[in-house]
Amino acid sequence: KDIGKKTEAVKLPAQGIAGGLEFSKDAGKLAFSFASAKYNSDVWVYDLKSKSLMQVTKSDRANIPQESFIEPQLIKYKTFDGKEIPAWFYKPKDIDLKVVPINSEPKTYPVNLKPMPVIVSVHGGPEGQERPGFNPLYQYYLSRGYAVLATNVRGSTGYGKTFTHLDDVEKREDSVKDLAASVEWLKANGADPKRIAVMGGSYGGYMTMAAITLYPDLWAAAVDTVGIVNWETFLKNTSGYRRRQREVEYGMLDRDIDFLRRISPLAKIDKIKAPLFVIHGKNDPRVPYTEAEQVVEALKKRGATVEYKLFNDEGHGISKLKNRLELYPLVADFLDRYMK
Numbered sequence: 001k002d003i004g005k006k007t008e009a010v011k012l013p014a015q016g017i018a019g020g021l022e023f024s025k026d027a028g029k030l031a032f033s034f035a036s037a038k039y040n041s042d043v044w045v046y047d048l049k050s051k052s053l054m055q056v057t058k059s060d061r062a063n064i065p066q067e068s069f070i071e072p073q074l075i076k077y078k079t080f081d082g083k084e085i086p087a088w089f090y091k092p093k094d095i096d097l098k099v100v101p102i103n104s105e106p107k108t109y110p111v112n113l114k115p116m117p118v119i120v121s122v123h124g125g126p127e128g129q130e131r132p133g134f135n136p137l138y139q140y141y142l143s144r145g146y147a148v149l150a151t152n153v154r155g156s157t158g159y160g161k162t163f164t165h166l167d168d169v170e171k172r173e174d175s176v177k178d179l180a181a182s183v184e185w186l187k188a189n190g191a192d193p194k195r196i197a198v199m200g201g202s203y204g205g206y207m208t209m210a211a212i213t214l215y216p217d218l219w220a221a222a223v224d225t226v227g228i229v230n231w232e233t234f235l236k237n238t239s240g241y242r243r244r245q246r247e248v249e250y251g252m253l254d255r256d257i258d259f260l261r262r263i264s265p266l267a268k269i270d271k272i273k274a275p276l277f278v279i280h281g282k283n284d285p286r287v288p289y290t291e292a293e294q295v296v297e298a299l300k301k302r303g304a305t306v307e308y309k310l311f312n313d314e315g316h317g318i319s320k321l322k323n324r325l326e327l328y329p330l331v332a333d334f335l336d337r338y339m340k
Helices: 002-006 136-143 174-188 203-214 231-237 240-250 253-263 265-271 290-301 321-339
Strands: 016-023 029-036 042-047 052-055 073-078 084-090 118-122 147-151 196-201 221-225 276-281 306-311
Touching: 073 174, 084 174, 118 174, 118 203, 136 147, 136 321, 147 174, 174 196, 174 203, 196 203, 196 321, 203 221, 203 265, 221 321, 231 240, 231 253, 231 290, 253 265, 265 290, 276 290, 276 321, 290 306, 306 321
Parallel strands: 118 147, 118 196, 196 221, 221 276, 276 306
Antiparallel strands: 016 029, 029 042, 042 052, 073 084, 084 147
8 A cells, every 4th residue: 555655657758668677776766778769778867866867878869860750659440350459650740630440439549640651560479569669660661751550469468468379370360360450440540542561570571471462452562571481391490499489379380280381371372462572681590581582482483573682691680780771771662662
């Protein structure tokens, strides 16, 4: 009872993520890391006596004005089975249209939209979570005129154990239905239905490939980064420790092989209509680059639109600055060709 009375709120500089909390030896100050859409991850200190908050470190923003960064708004949309899916919506500046949630009770969201190109982004994991931290890639796409809807489909963490396990094994493609439902929400709220793209990395890359094979008419373009396209070859070729860990989530080779083959995007490759950009690192120990090679080869054989960028000096993701500076303008230019 007394603890509740003594609790005080610390006003943070923006909507964001605090972590790594540590009290000083005299318990008079509290240090923590903080990141938001407008603030890169830095150390802040709160003085419990003076009630003041001070930023201790200041990460480089490459001289980009802080006011140019765009904060997201939290929205929720109904999916196929009535569950609500949370997502963070980023919109370019100077966009104006009221948002009305689809298939839900009337609510007011502080989000505006007008017919524009939108990127639906899906995180990896699948036990990850989209949060309103510092995401320079989203900010770059926003600067190029794209809205971004960063989804937390079923299987994401942070919403309870039941929600996290709603996509296990035979329920795998239910999470892809959640992605399709996000498009319905976007269309109901003014997005241009002919200019919606999907992208993701790692497991999010699988989700991207599943989305464009299961719902080929929804997407104007897609970007798959280090994604899984063939569950059988992925589980056979990934690192041994990863195989044992991932089979619990995805299914086991010796027990679920027919199911794994059936839900592999490669098995439905002929259904793809959207132009696809595939990105991979040749030294990837988690999702071998041969996953990318399979889908690129299959699409080229049928004359489909596919672009491929393989980095010989990268692993599971594109982490080196020189490679990022090369890659992301290529991705934005690719989207421009099919979305603008």
